[in-house]
Amino acid sequence: xEKIKTFFRRETVFCISFLLAVLSALAVRPxxxxxxxxxxxxxxxxxxxxxxxxxxxxxxxxxxxxxxxxKRADSLRRMSVFLVLLCxxxxxxxxxxxxxxTFVPFxxxxxxxxxxxxxxxxxxxxxxxxxxxxSMATPIGNPQNLYLYSASGLSTSQFVFAVxxxxxxxxxxxxxxxxxxxxxxxxxxxxxxxxxxEPEGKRMTAVLPYLCLLLLCLLVVFRILPFLPVLICVxxxxxxxxxxxxxxxxxxxxxxxxxxxxFIGNVKRMPGISGLLFSLVDGRELWAGILTSQVxxxxxxxxxxxxxxxxxxxxxxxVNLGGLGTLIASLASLISxxxxxxxxxxxxxxxxxxxxxxxxxxLVILAAAAMVLNGMSGRS
Numbered sequence: 001x002e003k004i005k006t007f008f009r010r011e012t013v014f015c016i017s018f019l020l021a022v023l024s025a026l027a028v029r030p031x032x033x034x035x036x037x038x039x040x041x042x043x044x045x046x047x048x049x050x051x052x053x054x055x056x057x058x059x060x061x062x063x064x065x066x067x068x069x070x071k072r073a074d075s076l077r078r079m080s081v082f083l084v085l086l087c088x089x090x091x092x093x094x095x096x097x098x099x100x101x102t103f104v105p106f107x108x109x110x111x112x113x114x115x116x117x118x119x120x121x122x123x124x125x126x127x128x129x130x131x132x133x134x135s136m137a138t139p140i141g142n143p144q145n146l147y148l149y150s151a152s153g154l155s156t157s158q159f160v161f162a163v164x165x166x167x168x169x170x171x172x173x174x175x176x177x178x179x180x181x182x183x184x185x186x187x188x189x190x191x192x193x194x195x196x197x198e199p200e201g202k203r204m205t206a207v208l209p210y211l212c213l214l215l216l217c218l219l220v221v222f223r224i225l226p227f228l229p230v231l232i233c234v235x236x237x238x239x240x241x242x243x244x245x246x247x248x249x250x251x252x253x254x255x256x257x258x259x260x261x262x263f264i265g266n267v268k269r270m271p272g273i274s275g276l277l278f279s280l281v282d283g284r285e286l287w288a289g290i291l292t293s294q295v296x297x298x299x300x301x302x303x304x305x306x307x308x309x310x311x312x313x314x315x316x317x318x319v320n321l322g323g324l325g326t327l328i329a330s331l332a333s334l335i336s337x338x339x340x341x342x343x344x345x346x347x348x349x350x351x352x353x354x355x356x357x358x359x360x361x362x363l364v365i366l367a368a369a370a371m372v373l374n375g376m377s378g379r380s
Contacts, residue, residue: 010345013327013334014252017259024266037265038258039299041220042097042143044231046254048217049101051238054248055210057105076116076184080123083107084174087127088134095221096135096142096323100335103127108343116184121340121347125355126174128336129324129362133170135332136163136320140221142332144302144319152312162313163320165373166366173362209241253338257331264300281308286370289318290325290363297331298323317370324363327355 008015073079083103091099104124111120135141139149139159149159213234219225238245267273281288285305292301298319309315323330327337333355341348 010341011252012348013337014256014259017256017263021259021262021266024263028266028269033269034262034265038261039143041227043254043257044227045217045220046097046101046257047249048213048220048231048234049098050249050253051234051245052210052213052217053101053105054245055213055238055242056207057248058242058245059206059210061207074185076119077178077181079110079114080126080181081175081178083110083123084126084130084178088130088171088174091131091135092138092141094218095140096131096330096332097335098217098221099131099135100128100332100339103131104336104339108339117344121351121354122358124336124340125351125358126177128333128355129170129358130174132323132330132332133167133174133320133362133366137167140223142320142323143299145316146223147299148302148306148312148316148319152306152316154312154316158313159316162316166317166321166369169366169369170362173365209237213237250338250342253334256334260297260300260328260331264296264304267296268304278308281305285309285311285314286318286367286374289315290322290367293319293322293329294326295328297328299331314374321363321366321370324359324366325356326359327352329359 073082087099087103090103094102104127107124107127108120111117111123132142136145139145145163148154154162216225216230216233220227220230288305288309289298289301292305296304301322302315302319305315305319306312323332327333337348337351337355340351
């Protein structure tokens with residue numbers, strides 16, 4: 001019993017997602033349709049990127065990046081701004097999921113190096129917000145944008161108006177939060193750390209295979225390559241280079257995503273819920289998208305609600321803003337939660353508290369802005 005309690009505390013989100021999947025399976029009996037539920041491309045990319053990042057970590061790459069960063073950042077404020085902006089702008093190209101997989105572990109490492117671990121929680125939450133909101137600015141930034149932009153026939157101008165004003169406001173809000181925080185010098189600590197001996201194995205010849213594998217993953221992100229050959233390539237390459245990296249993959253995170261896919265797939269097949277959505281969504285896309293995202297996350301919300309409205313621009317705005325709020329409002333946020341609580345397992349409640357406060361703050365401000373802009377467009 002004690003082992004079960006320990007497992008539940010360590011993998012709380014997975015346990016909840018598993019329970020939801022099981023309960024939904026009681027209402028919708030398992031059949032062949034279940035095979036169409038998961039987004040296999042997302043799962044494959046998550047696996048590949050986690051194992052590639054583990055490869056970089058095994059070579060001390062992030063440690064070297066941390067030392068380089070600390071040599072240029074002479075204060076906590078400057079370093080925080082750099083890391084948050086990195087997440088905001090990188091997410092536009094490599095997606096919010098990939099950004100958080102890459103930079104959240106890096107942030108934990110850096111703050112351990114400067115002995116400021118008490119400051120890292122708020123910054124990781126802001127990085128998560130930055131990745132989720134920065135990713136809205138491009139059609140390839142996140143899965144819901146990819147789906148809605150390709151499936152709805154939105155023009156470029158419609159897409160821009162639906163997301164760019166909120167991405168811009170988000171950037172201003174993030175910078176304001178970072179710039180008003182108390183500043184602290186890092187110079188002494190950074191100097192001490194920069195003198196540490198470089199980890200072995202950081203030669204370019206060792207890093208190059210992982211860079212090539214990362215490039216292949218980015219080509220999948222851009223839909224230039226199919227995911228299955230890249231998955232096989234990454235798996236085979238890691239088996240040859242360093243098979244111990246397989247133990248570094250967070251398989252429970254992958255299972256968490258899979259359970260949510262099963263839950264959402266079953267919900268879409270429940271007639272009662274589908275009929276209710278028809279009556280609730282039409283003309284109320286903004287709030288329908290935001291509120292639905294809080295319960296089932298914004299990617300499934302986009303897929304689910306797109307069948308009940310023709311106003312795809314409003315839905316696009318809604319599901320992107322809907323990524324704020326609860327922990328599962330954006331499944332990418334689970335990456336930050338898992339990464340942080342792996343490093344600090346005793347601080348799950350602290351993460352959820354700080355995460356919820358800041359996400360709701362941003363959500364209220366951006367939702368109010370959306371109401372104003374929608375009202376102005378309605379009058380025009």
